Amino acid sequence: MPITDSSSNSPCATKVCTSPPHSVCKPVGGVPKCVCPSSCPSFRAVKCGSDGVLYDNQCKMEQAACVKNMTITETPRKSCTG
Numbered sequence: 552m553p554i555t556d557s558s559s560n561s562p563c564a565t566k567v568c569t570s571p572p573h574s575v576c577k578p579v580g581g582v583p584k585c586v587c588p589s590s591c592p593s594f595r596a597v598k599c600g601s602d603g604v605l606y607d608n609q610c611k612m613e614q615a616a617c618v619k620n621m622t623i624t625e626t627p628r629k630s631c632t633g
Contacts, residue, residue: 587617
């Protein structure tokens with residue numbers, strides 16, 4: 552889901568981030584940039600990603616998708632190796 556900054560005077564007010572996936576808009580030097588989230592909650596709700604990796608939670612899986620610039624979806628846990 553694209554995320555925008557609702558502050559009308561923010562450089563991100565009209566920026567819609569779709570690439571990389573799950574990126575968020577952050578103003579960098581007054582210019583809107585789509586960046587990957589830098590942190591996630593620490594709770595565990597393990598998710599198996601379509602890349603074969605077990606993630607601690609949905610946020611961690613989405614963060615990995617952003618960093619890898621690829622779509623990662625939840626798959627049955629038996630599909631993961633870790």
